[in-house]
Amino acid sequence: MRLIIVRHGESEWNRIHRYQGQLDAPLSELGLRQAAALAERLRAETISHIYASRLLRAARTAEAIAAYHPGIPLTHSEALLEIDHGEWQGKYADEITAQYAEGLREWREHPTRSQMPGGESFSNILKRTLDFLETITAAHQDQTILVSTHDVVVKILVADALGMNMDRINRIWVTNASISVIEYGKDLPYLVSLSEACHLGTLASTREGQKAL
Numbered sequence: 001m002r003l004i005i006v007r008h009g010e011s012e013w014n015r016i017h018r019y020q021g022q023l024d025a026p027l028s029e030l031g032l033r034q035a036a037a038l039a040e041r042l043r044a045e046t047i048s049h050i051y052a053s054r055l056l057r058a059a060r061t062a063e064a065i066a067a068y069h070p071g072i073p074l075t076h077s078e079a080l081l082e083i084d085h086g087e088w089q090g091k092y093a094d095e096i097t098a099q100y101a102e103g104l105r106e107w108r109e110h111p112t113r114s115q116m117p118g119g120e121s122f123s124n125i126l127k128r129t130l131d132f133l134e135t136i137t138a139a140h141q142d143q144t145i146l147v148s149t150h151d152v153v154v155k156i157l158v159a160d161a162l163g164m165n166m167d168r169i170n171r172i173w174v175t176n177a178s179i180s181v182i183e184y185g186k187d188l189p190y191l192v193s194l195s196e197a198c199h200l201g202t203l204a205s206t207r208e209g210q211k212a213l
Helices: 029-042 056-066 094-098 101-109 121-137 151-162 167-169 197-203
Strands: 001-005 050-051 073-074 142-151 181-182 190-195
Touching: 001 029, 001 056, 001 151, 029 056, 029 181, 029 197, 050 056, 050 121, 056 073, 056 142, 094 101, 101 167, 121 151, 121 197, 151 167, 151 181, 151 190
Parallel strands: 001 142, 050 073, 050 142
Antiparallel strands: 001 181, 181 190
16 A cells, blocks of 8 residues: 555644644645645545545645545545644643643653643554554555645654654654655555655745644
């Protein structure tokens, strides 16, 4: 199976540095343009199935891609939701830094032992992500599958393919509307590309310009 993983375009809350988690922030104007550029980049791909998070930012990104692939199934999966940020959801990055400094440091440096107050454990998002991967790998052998999802899910899939320590996932930067590709066969999985964003040009979001996920 060839897995094309895309992170959603910039959301309104990405733009204003507000933590969203599983709250439903729409794509920003830039995010819509990013999604369109991403869809154009992928229009020639032969895709057998599209899976997406139901959250607007990922769902709309998937729909932009699907417009070039009429008749291809598009399935929303709860497994592809962003990690639930609990009390952090809806707060601005500066508020999180001021009120939850120690928890934020732990999330960035040791996510596997982190627990956002009232939020989802890392073990839960890890399990749902890898369970999803196991399901689609069995169902779509020798096919190209596209997944439209969120920052943490992308990082887990990449880290799993590389055999990385999951405490290192926040050393990976995944830009909005970027493409990462993993190939799964009878041998080891291979990371073919990571956070590819050439199609975005000047539309690309920078790491320095995004303080909340």
